[in-house]
Each structure stands twice: as structure tokens, then as C-alpha cells.
Amino acid sequence: MSVPVGDLTRVPVSVSAAGDNVLVAGAPGQQIAVFEFVFIAASGVTATLKSGTGGTAQALTGPLPLGGTSTPGLGGNYNPAAHFTTNQGEALNLNLSSAVAVTGWLIYARF
Numbered sequence: 001m002s003v004p005v006g007d008l009t010r011v012p013v014s015v016s017a018a019g020d021n022v023l024v025a026g027a028p029g030q031q032i033a034v035f036e037f038v039f040i041a042a043s044g045v046t047a048t049l050k051s052g053t054g055g056t057a058q059a060l061t062g063p064l065p066l067g068g069t070s071t072p073g074l075g076g077n078y079n080p081a082a083h084f085t086t087n088q089g090e091a092l093n094l095n096l097s098s099a100v101a102v103t104g105w106l107i108y109a110r111f
Contacts, residue, residue, distance in 0.1 A: 013039060013104040018096055020053040023106065026091040030110045033082035034092065037106040038075040041067030045100035047074075050093040051086035057093055060084040067100060078107070 015021035024032050039047060044067040050057040061084065064074055076083045086092050096102060 007109045008035065008107050009109065010105060010107045013037075013094070013102065013106060015094055015096065016099055016101040018099045020050075020057070021094045021096060021102075022053065022091045023094050024092040024108055026052070026086065026089050027110060028089050031088050032086040032090075032092045032108050032110055034076075034084055034106055034108045035080070035082055036076060036078045037083065038073065038104040039064075039066060039094070039102050040073035040104050042101040042103075043067045045102065046097035047102060048095045049084060050095055052090035053093050057090075057095070058087060060086070063097075066102065073104070075104075 011024065013023060046063045047066050048063050049060040051060055052058060066074060
């Protein structure tokens with residue numbers, strides 16, 4: 001997937017609630033493709049990126065341990081093919097195992 005740079009959107013990430021945290025709201029008929037991201041946790045937490053929210057959300061990654069001494073953060077360099085893509089109409093969600101501050105940014109496009 002190749003997306004013109006002008007179609008990319010960069011958003012800050014600042015979440016801290018246990019469970020679902022919507023990073024980018026879904027839109028009818030559109031998918032969200034993530035091309036670059038950085039997440040840094042204030043302390044130990046397990047994060048999972050998901051398409052959608054609640055019990056029907058689909059995992060886009062496996063559980064990612066963040067905030068420990070060996071892995072304080074996680075990043076994905078720019079990938080023109082996208083790191084992951086949500087299902088049509090669904091939000092991009094960062095699910096946290098506990099209430100820990102996670103900050104960073106991501107670059108995405110809708111299509």
C-alpha cells in the first residue's frame with residue numbers, strides 16, 4: 001500500500017485507562033492503516049493494539065510488554081506497506097492491562 005505523504009495524519013498518543021483506549025475513531029466504510037508509531041509507558045504494562053473496542057475487538061498485535069527496565073517503549077519505523085490495518089469502520093484501539101500512562105505518537109491514513 002502506498003499512500004501520498006499529504007494523506008498521512010500524525011496524532012499524539014496520551015492514554016492511561018485500563019482496557020480500551022481509542023487512538024483513532026472509526027469512520028463508516030473506512031479502514032485505518034498505521035505507518036509509524038512510538039509508545040512509551042511510565043511503568044510496567046501490557047499493551048495490545050486492536051481493531052474495534054469491547055468483546056468483539058480483533059487483536060492487531062500480540063501482547064506487548066512496555067515500561068519495564070528492558071523495554072520502556074516500543075516503536076515501528078515508517079513502513080510504506082503499513083504495520084497494521086483496522087477492519088472497515090472500526091476504531092484503532094490501544095488496550096492496556098492496567099491504568100498506566102502511555103504516551104507517544106502515530107502516523108496513519110484512512111482509506
